Amino acid sequence: MDWSTLDFGPFLLSFKLAGVTTAILFIIALPISWWLSQTKTRYKPVIEAVVSLPIVLPPSVLGFYVLFALSQNSPVGAFFEDHFGIKLVFNFTGLVVASCFYSFPFMVQPLQSGFENLNRHMIEASYVAGKSKLNTLLNVALPNIKPALLSGLIITFAHTVGEFGVVLMVGGSIPGETKVASVAIYEMVEVMDYRSAHLYSAMMLLISFSVLLGVYLFNRQHKRHLGWRDD
């Protein structure tokens, strides 16, 4: 098999996109999921519904709205273009913005449910000890939801690697800029290059499986480390 003809560009782009998106979403989702887990506001269901929308919306719908909202004809797109000289569609930046919308619930939900399942008294014990909310979040809450945290990070990463519709709508297929692995595979099938499509697909499968296996192995080790029984 001739590996030299294989272009790894789309793979690297997929992982770069997923890495950047996961990092940004972690920072955005951490305070939001913490707040959602602690709040008693009656608007919580509304906010939760909005957060979860990307799960049910067809990626093309989400992609269409993002495209519409970020293009130069919209106020948001025009603002970024005029003030920062940044174009938000059909380039990598646009992909990152779209991916952040698309994968948002996959980061918020595991974190939120992790925080909600934490023993409330553990959080209160930290407050009683005089620790601030931020200190409690970083030193007590977050370390005690390690499995949920890891799930959130990995699922967000994997979900972004696996996205297709949104990427196609917002990014198109510009080699080296927006042509990610999933789009590349689609194009290979279209031009009937089944050999490359097989290779790409098999690699995606293998990588995805290894990542998920790694997560579950870690979770089991983590429980044992803390002395919890393995049920």
Added chain:
Amino acid sequence: MIEIAVRKALIGSNGPMKLNVSLEIAEKSFVTLAGESGSGKTTLLRILAGLEKAEGTITVSGKKWLAGPRSLPTQKREIGFVFQDYALFDNMTILNNLLFVNKEKALADHLLDLTQLSEMKNRYPGTLSGGQKQRVALCRALMNRPKILLMDEPLSALDPAMRSKLQHDILKLHREFGTTTLMISHDPSEIYHLADRVILLDHGEIQNDGAPKEVLLHVKGSQKFSLTGELLEIIQADVIHIAIIAIGQQIVEVVLDEAESRLFKAGDTIEVSTKAFAPTISKAKDKVQR
């Protein structure tokens, strides 16, 4: 002096009720809160800790903790709180559980030494027994040298032998640290051992308040003693009936007549009491000889 006058509407286990408590507590005293579940004990403790909102005022040594809408945040109240489920930080070793509160290593070592936990200070809470976790929780609560130590049924999940050992630890630490201690407890012997004062709550109100001996001794009128227990079974033996009754950790038998046996059934909560002891007569030997 700690002055408390708080009100709060609650949804208790028996529907809505109002917690309405006014009391003064002397500094360095050991007070237990008793009463049936759903009487508002835990809520009162949590209001003192600032973990729950309430109306009214709380003043501790002249400092306002609660005054109308203004409430001192939990973080600034200088309290220790021992939760019923211990709530240790699972991600930290025993020693780090203590040091997280306060970096004073010498104090942490001293506390672990007093409670015989030094050997396991590098272990994680998940590997400890209930009694050990409870001691860690107690040590952790004392790490910031609290003015007030609040404990929510700290010993309820432990077996009797462990309880009496930890009662000793609690009393030792209460004295050494000079805290004002408020503890929720259902166990009369525990209350008797530890407390200077018992406050009995019922449906959110103070029903009784006094020294353990006065509050806990359930005798009325001419009764010499009175015990509350659960009727397990009534056994018929010839013409008499024998009631088997569980009182505390013990099982006792009481003889009933036919009519009495029809008044009770298994599962009833009953009171066992006597009014006077029957006099026993025997011959006074020296008088007969005379």
